[in-house]
Amino acid sequence: MGCSNMLLFFLFTWSFSFLGTYQLQSSQTQVLLQLRKHLEYPTELEIWQDHSRDYCFISSGTQVNLTCQDNVVTELRIIGDKSIKVSDFNGFAIPNQTLSERFSIDSFFTTLARLNNLRVLSLVSLGIWGPIPDKIHRLYSLEYLDLSSNFFFGSIPPKISEMVKLQTLIMDNNFLNGTVPSWFDSLIDLSILSLSNNKLTGPIPSSIQKITTLTNLTIANNDISGKLPDLSALRSLYVLDLSGNKITSSLSPMPKGLVMLFLFNNSFSGEIPQQYGQLQGLQNLDLSSNYLTGMPPAKLFSLPNISYLDLASNMLRGSLSNHLSCGSKLEFVDISNNKFTGGLPTCLSSKSDKRLVEFDGNCLSIDMQNQHEQSHCEEVKNQKSNKQSRGNTAILVGVIMGIVVLSVLLIIGLLILLKHFCHRGMSEQHLLHKAVQDSSVSGYSFELSTNASFISQAANLARQGHQVCQSFSLEELIEATNNFDNSSFLGEGSYGQLYKGRLMNGAEVAIRCLQLSKKFSIRNVRLRLDLLYKLQHPHLVRHLGHCLDSGGQGDYNLNKVYLVSEFVPNGTFRDHLSENNMGEVLNWPQRLTILIGVAKAVHFLHTGIIPGFFNNRLKSDNILLDQHQMAKLSDYGMSIISEGTENFVAKGDNYKSWQMTSLEDDAYSFGYIILEAVVGPSQSASREAFLLKEMTTLQSQDGRKRIVEPIVLATSSQESLSIVISIMQKCISPDASRPSFEDILWNLQYAAQVQATADSEQK
Ligand SMILES: *[C@@H]1O[C@H](CO)[C@@H](O)[C@H](O)[C@H]1NC(C)=O
Ligand SMILES: *[C@@H]1O[C@H](CO)[C@@H](O)[C@H](O)[C@H]1NC(C)=O
Ligand SMILES: *[C@@H]1O[C@H](CO)[C@@H](O)[C@H](O)[C@H]1NC(C)=O
Ligand SMILES: *[C@@H]1O[C@H](CO)[C@@H](O)[C@H](O)[C@H]1NC(C)=O
Ligand SMILES: *[C@@H]1O[C@H](CO)[C@@H](O)[C@H](O)[C@H]1NC(C)=O
Ligand SMILES: *[C@@H]1O[C@H](CO)[C@@H](O)[C@H](O)[C@H]1NC(C)=O
Numbered sequence: 001m002g003c004s005n006m007l008l009f010f011l012f013t014w015s016f017s018f019l020g021t022y023q024l025q026s027s028q029t030q031v032l033l034q035l036r037k038h039l040e041y042p043t044e045l046e047i048w049q050d051h052s053r054d055y056c057f058i059s060s061g062t063q064v065n066l067t068c069q070d071n072v073v074t075e076l077r078i079i080g081d082k083s084i085k086v087s088d089f090n091g092f093a094i095p096n097q098t099l100s101e102r103f104s105i106d107s108f109f110t111t112l113a114r115l116n117n118l119r120v121l122s123l124v125s126l127g128i129w130g131p132i133p134d135k136i137h138r139l140y141s142l143e144y145l146d147l148s149s150n151f152f153f154g155s156i157p158p159k160i161s162e163m164v165k166l167q168t169l170i171m172d173n174n175f176l177n178g179t180v181p182s183w184f185d186s187l188i189d190l191s192i193l194s195l196s197n198n199k200l201t202g203p204i205p206s207s208i209q210k211i212t213t214l215t216n217l218t219i220a221n222n223d224i225s226g227k228l229p230d231l232s233a234l235r236s237l238y239v240l241d242l243s244g245n246k247i248t249s250s251l252s253p254m255p256k257g258l259v260m261l262f263l264f265n266n267s268f269s270g271e272i273p274q275q276y277g278q279l280q281g282l283q284n285l286d287l288s289s290n291y292l293t294g295m296p297p298a299k300l301f302s303l304p305n306i307s308y309l310d311l312a313s314n315m316l317r318g319s320l321s322n323h324l325s326c327g328s329k330l331e332f333v334d335i336s337n338n339k340f341t342g343g344l345p346t347c348l349s350s351k352s353d354k355r356l357v358e359f360d361g362n363c364l365s366i367d368m369q370n371q372h373e374q375s376h377c378e379e380v381k382n383q384k385s386n387k388q389s390r391g392n393t394a395i396l397v398g399v400i401m402g403i404v405v406l407s408v409l410l411i412i413g414l415l416i417l418l419k420h421f422c423h424r425g426m427s428e429q430h431l432l433h434k435a436v437q438d439s440s441v442s443g444y445s446f447e448l449s450t451n452a453s454f455i456s457q458a459a460n461l462a463r464q465g466h467q468v469c470q471s472f473s474l475e476e477l478i479e480a481t482n483n484f485d486n487s488s489f490l491g492e493g494s495y496g497q498l499y500k501g502r503l504m505n506g507a508e509v510a511i512r513c514l515q516l517s518k519k520f521s522i523r524n525v526r527l528r529l530d531l532l533y534k535l536q537h538p539h540l541v542r543h544l545g546h547c548l549d550s551g552g553q554g555d556y557n558l559n560k561v562y563l564v565s566e567f568v569p570n571g572t573f574r575d576h577l578s579e580n581n582m583g584e585v586l587n588w589p590q591r592l593t594i595l596i597g598v599a600k601a602v603h604f605l606h607t608g609i610i611p612g613f614f615n616n617r618l619k620s621d622n623i624l625l626d627q628h629q630m631a632k633l634s635d636y637g638m639s640i641i642s643e644g645t646e647n648f649v650a651k652g653d654n655y656k657s658w659q660m661t662s663l664e665d666d667a668y669s670f671g672y673i674i675l676e677a678v679v680g681p682s683q684s685a686s687r688e689a690f691l692l693k694e695m696t697t698l699q700s701q702d703g704r705k706r707i708v709e710p711i712v713l714a715t716s717s718q719e720s721l722s723i724v725i726s727i728m729q730k731c732i733s734p735d736a737s738r739p740s741f742e743d744i745l746w747n748l749q750y751a752a753q754v755q756a757t758a759d760s761e762q763k
Contacts, residue, residue: 024056025071031114032066032073038108039126040099042080067120075120077146082127089129089151089175098129098151105130113138119165122146132176134159143189146170153177156195161186168192172218175199180219185210191236196220204242209233220244220262225587226759228252228268232275242266243286251292257281264288264310267628272296272311281305288312288334291628295320301347302327312358313337313627317377320345330355337361339377369505470545470564477501477511477547477562484513493622495638500567508567509544510634514641515560522548522558528640529561534610539601541624541634542566561641568632573623573673578680578709583625588716589759590629591677592724592752597631598623598673599748602666603741605636613637618669620676667738671731674724680709695732698725717758723751 032055036045044063048055056068067075085097093101105128112121119141131154132147139145143165152171155178160169167189176195179202184190191213200219203226208217215236221244231237232253240254241262250270254261259281268290276285277299285300288310295318296311302325312334319342326333326347333348333355340362343349348357349366360370363377480501481488490498496514503509516525525548533543547562573594575583586594598618605613616636624632679694697703704721705713712721727747730739739747 024054024068024073028071028073028115029055031111034111035108038099038103038111039078039080039128040103042078042126044078044080069117072117073115074117076115076118077120077122078126079122079124080126082149083125084149084151084173089153091129091153093129094151098127103129106133106135109133109135115139117141120144123150125149127151129153131155132157132160136160137162139163140165142166144168147174149173151175155179156181158183164188166190167213170194171198172196173198177201179203180205180224182207184208187211189213192216194218195222196241198222200224203227204229204247212236215239217241231255251276251287254279259305260284262286263290266290268292270294272300272316274299276300277303279303283329284308286310287314289627290314292316294318298324301325301330301333301345305329307331310334311338315339317341317379319343320348322346324348326355332356334358335362340364341374341377472545472547472562472564474547474549474562476504477564479504480509481511493635495635501564508569509564510541510567512563512565513560514563514638516558516641525558525561525641529563531610532563532637532640535605535608535613535637537601537604537608539597539631539633540604540636541568541632565634566632568624568626568634570625570627570629572621573625573631574620574676574681576625577620577676579711585711586629587714588712588720589752589755591712592720592748592755594623594625594629594631595674595677595724596745596748596752598633599670599741599745601631601633601636602670603745606666606741613640615639615665618666618673620673620681623673667731667741667744670741670744671728671738674728674731678709678712678721678725678728679707692732695729717755720751720755720758723747723754 029051032048036042036048039045044061047058047061047064050058055066056073058066063079065075065077066073082097086094093099093103108128113135116138118139121139121142121144124146125148127150128147129151132152134157136157137159140163142163145163145166145168148170149172151174153175156171156176158181160166161181161183164187166187169187169190170192172194173196176198177200180195180200182205184193184205185207190211192215193211194216196218197220200222201224204219204224206229208214209229209231210233212233212235214234216239217231217234217237218239218241220241224242224245224247226247227249228242228247228251230252231240232255234255235257237255237258239260239262240258241260243262244265247263247266247268249268251263251268251273253273253275256279258279260283261276261279262284264286265288268287269292271294272287272292274297276282277297280303282303283305285306285308289312292311292314293316296316298321300306300309304327306327307329308331310332313336315338316335317339320335320340322343322345324345324347326345331354334357336358337360340359341364343365344357344359348355348359359367361372363372363374365371478484480503481499484499488499488501490500490510492498493512496512499511499513501509501511529543529546533545536542543563543565545564547564548558549560549562571583576586577591579585602616602618605616613636616633617638618633622633622635624634626632675695678698694707697707708721724747727739727744730737731744
């Protein structure tokens with residue numbers, strides 16, 4: 001460009017800026033052009049290329065809107081095309097997704113802040129990456145701020161609390177972490193707060209109750225945990241969406257005017273409050289995939305405006321009244337996968353196009369093929385309550401013993417009385433039998449030299465007509481696995497290949513194919529399998545049945561056994577131990593819960609109704625998690641089939657071959673599982689040597705900081721961690737004085753209690 005041309009250009013723009021009062025201040029134009037440069041010239045902003053035109057008057061497209069008032073920009077909305085395609089972001093530019101690594105979030109906001117009359121700012125899907133800078137508060141006139149679908153990370157800056165004119169704050173689909181700030185209540189006009197699809201942790205702060213102007217509160221799909229505060233004071237609240245988090249409390253009362261309530265995919269427990277039946281404006285309610293119990297309030301179904309009601313995948317139980325009435329707008333009801341019994345109310349069962357009702361996976365008396373057995377819906381007895389503290393143990397044991405003795409005496413007394421006075425009472429035999437069972441399950445020291453009694457117990461169980469393991473035909477299994485197709489292959493365990501299958505009734509199962517190294521008679525194998533089948537515990541993967549394949553060559557040629565067990569969908573414990581693995585990473589309290597579950601299961605295997613299953617090849621791959629992250633041990637007790645002698649039923653001499661002689665063996669492997677739960681799974685080939693080295697590092701505080709899994713460090717109290725490390729060291733100790741599972745369980749429960757106390761003090 002020649003010198004004269006240049007001069008002409010300046011003259012032109014200079015004169016132009018004095019033409020009419022609508023002209024955008026040139027300083028504001030400069031800011032816009034700089035922003036375009038920061039954003040690396042997105043195609044959406046090509047309309048700004050024509051410098052001769054007033055940006056305020058470029059007709060607004062669908063992707064860029066600019067509004068001016070008194071020569072300044074008051075509203076800027078840009079929607080780009082860089083939508084997020086990654087699930088994790090580590091804070092470095094990603095080619096073709098984020099802006100390049102030259103982009104500086106800080107200078108971008110410095111430039112942006114010069115548009116300090118902005119009332120509306122919306123920057124969506126532009127690939128902006130970096131932490132939100134403090135200087136954002138220089139945009140103090142903002143009433144509407146939307147930064148969705150970018151790559152913002154780090155915590156939400158406290159300076160936002162100074163932007164008191166904000167009415168709408170939307171930061172969905174970013175990578176924000178840290179806790180939900182407790183200062184939102186200083187934004188006195190805030191009506192929409194939306195932080196979905198980020199990585200926020202910690203509880204919903206109770207200060208949220210004070211933002212009475214809120215209409216939409218949406219914090220779905222984060223890692224929110226802890227308790228849900230009472231929100232009934234939020235009079236204007238219209239939508240509440242906290243789905244897809246890890247909130248563990250019971251449900252709290254809701255504001256009367258609420259219209260949409262989404263709390264699905266959390267860990268809420270307890271009953272659905274009766275108060276929910278009084279939310280007259282409610283249209284959509286989704287509480288699915290939680291741990292809710294009890295009967296839902298009948299009034300929920302008849303709310304005047306309710307149209308969508310999802311209560312699926314909880315533990316709701318009871319029988320819905322036949323006369324239950326449904327609201328006239330009710331279009332969708334899902335109560336599937338609960339523990340409902342009885343019939344379906346008339347207003348839910350009448351087939352009509354108007355209303356879709358899902359109810360599979362209960363124990364209802366209709367449509368039986370998609371319902372469970374009644375036993376599935378029966379109340380499970382409460383677990384033995386945890387012991388309080390170390391100091392009290394002795395006293396507690398004494399007290400419990402006392403109570404047990406007293407109750408037994410009382411029961412016997414009562415029985416004698418009953419026998420004398422009332423012949424319709426419960427049968428004595430039944431009660432006595434139950435007492436024997438109960439005391440053996442919770443027994444404090446079970447004598448282990450009980451081979452003979454073991455057999456007689458097994459025989460007893462068989463005689464009492466307990467269900468016997470189901471037999472599947474090979475054809476059924478071939479059908480279930482699509483002829484053992486590669487697509488159903490799950491992997492190779494320590495005991496044979498594992499397939500996933502779907503039975504005719506729709507149930508998903510895991511099928512293990514065991515090659516027998518020894519020749520067993522079919523009868524012998526059946527007896528062994530029946531024993532295995534009787535090992536039922538909430539934390540053991542349940543055996544459903546088997547198929548014995550003799551290749552059609554008679555009784556003694558049995559060479560393959562297929563074991564059918566429940567399919568546990570959520571991966572292994574190991575998958576969930578470290579960021580680098582596939583599963584969602586578990587925090588410390590969750591890890592403790594899982595370890596406690598497994599310890600209970602192993603304790604049961606050692607000392608339960610059929611005691612003596614010792615070598616269970618415990619490892620973190622064998623601990624499976626179900627959809628509620630409940631631990632289930634698999635591959636237990638397998639030695640009963642894969643090893644052993646043929647005549648074990650006939651004589652009592654040869655148990656030891658499958659009942660490992662050393663009780664400590666499981667404790668030793670469990671020690672390694674605890675270690676992995678603390679430092680993450682070892683990727684190293686010589687696992688034990690590697691882990692042992694880490695163990696010495698764990699002795700010092702500094703060492704812990706270095707090797708303990710970061711999420712464990714962040715979510716555990718020092719004391720809780722120390723208790724676990726100390727019991728772990730006892731488990732792995734080379735000398736034989738390893739702790740019993742009773743002992744291990746006690747320590748883990750104690751650590752969990754210490755952790756819970758620390759967590760509640762922090763709040
Ligand atoms: C701009 O305004 C038009 C018309 O009001 C609207 O359809 C469009 O979604 C707006 N664009 C942005 C980016 O907000
Ligand atoms: C980025 O996009 C360009 C053009 O669209 C393409 O040539 C290049 O391969 C892409 N790079 C990556 C890493 O996807
Ligand atoms: C938030 O994310 C950043 C970047 O990924 C990380 O450096 C930081 O430690 C995280 N903060 C918290 C509290 O998790
Ligand atoms: C607020 O809730 C209303 C009603 O569901 C909805 O239409 C609107 O999109 C929500 N706004 C935001 C920003 O989520
Ligand atoms: C609940 O979470 C599971 C797993 O995290 C996910 O697959 C499922 O889609 C979620 N349900 C809903 C309704 O979003
Ligand atoms: C039910 O919905 C209608 C229209 O959506 C609304 O006018 C009415 O106020 C609602 N009823 C209640 C009790 O909120």
